[in-house]
Amino acid sequence: MRASRTIKRSRPVPETLLSVENLSTVFALRGRSLFSKSVELKAVSDVSFNLDEGETLGIVGESGCGKSTLGRSILRLIEPTGGRIVWQGRNLAELSNGEMRKARRDLSIIFQDPVASLDPRMNVGQIIAEPLKVAEPSLGRRDRRRRVETVMEEVGLAPEMINRYPHEFSGGQAQRIGIARAIVTEPKLIVCDEPVSALDVSIQAQIVNLLKALKERMGLTLIFISHDLSVVRLVSDRILVLYLGRIVEIGPRREVFQNPGHPYTKALLSAAPIPDPAIARSREKTALKGDPPSPINPPSGCAFRTRCPIARDVCAEELPPLAEVGAAHRAACLFSQEVRSEPALQG
Known part of the structure; x- marks a missing residue:
């Protein structure tokens, strides 16, 4: 793997990696009948914030407030309908599909349901290696396997598990696979979309501690989405509170x-x-x-x-x-x- 990045803490002003400017995401919902008009669901409305290198921003709110939609809109997994997403000086909304694929090397996500997010037809090695095929297509099979084994050890999985399938793992182990998949390209930003909400309390603590350790070791910047304030309190530098798609507090x-x-x-x-x-x-x-x-x-x-x-x-x-x-x-x-x-x- 490439040498892990370290944050230069001596800098008086941290580098701003991400600027979200007046971001909105609206879904057009079909009416109940053939002749009824469609209606708009404003999932995210006029959201703006900056994210500095090495920072963890916690996004909190009740279910349905737009947290996950905001996180996925930032990564363009859901196309926003308005505003700008500026990543290291480039507006992601203006990138072509090819340019966006290259940008995704530095942008990653960890999903809420660790089991549902893994393809049951693929073994662990294939799941973790999948982002590498897009980010580093020239990487040979042997080097790709070596990279996969390395990140498995990083997240607490034995490399001998590389040929096993998702159904053979517990929820906590499955989430470790998801984390390994998220960090295998050595991204700069990871959106953690409620990564511990589907896990037992004791396992939650292990996953939170793992994410904190990876952040320090790799110099990661995180957006941590959760409805659980006790978890957000442990990992976040700043808190953003959403209500009905709008920011009601940030600090x-x-x-x-x-x-x-x-x-x-x-x-x-x-x-x-x-x-x-x-x-x-x-x-x-x-x-x-x-x-x-x-x-x-x-x-x-x-x-x-x-x-x-x-x-x-x-x-x-x-x-x-x-x-x-x-x-x-x-x-x-x-x-x-x-x-x-x-x-x-x-x-």
Whole structure:
């Protein structure tokens, strides 16, 4: 394998690898009958953020909020309908299919369901080697096998397992295969799409620790998608909170956990488990009421207002901007200072 990259921590300003600018992804859904009009489902709306080299950005929110769609749109596994995705100075949306295939050497993904993401007709060696055939077609069979065996050891799999098939592995082992497939081309960015949500708690910790170790060893940059704040808290440098496809809060992990600026974030933190029983008993609970509204017909103004404990009439009239509430910390709430008056959780 090529020598692992190391992050030059002495640089005063980290290099920005990825800039997402006003990204939107809309799905056109067919009507129920032959003559009814199609409707639009706005899965991701006007999302913007930067990602620096070596950083881990955690993306959190309830199921259906657009987390996975955002991650896959960034990689163009789902084609976005608006905005720009600038990777190392190049707009990915403007790349041809051939140029995009070359770019994918540096862009990878780990899927949520470790078993369903593996082709049952292929053995481990074939599964892990598949990205190499696209990224490095000139690589010989012997060198390709050597690379596969090396990454298997990197993720904690014995090279002797190379000829086994997915059904012979546990869920945790299957996810290690998925991680090996994701890192075999030595990418710079990996989108981790809920990589531990389908695993037992004890196995989750092993996979999280593996990802953290690989990040340090290979100099990886990660987008870590999850609905589990206790997991995101362990791996992320910054937190991005999505609600109905829009960013409602983004900021440094400690800032967001200690003093959230949006009532939705505060409610998510209130539901997150805390290992200290004393703190868990004493903290204020902020329960979310009702279900998220339909993204096909979202509420006017602030989409969270129908569930918000501090919503007022003005919330139905204005779409709150993503405004500064702290150092590198922004929230989309007209009453952020009221939300931040009481710290939510130790970060």
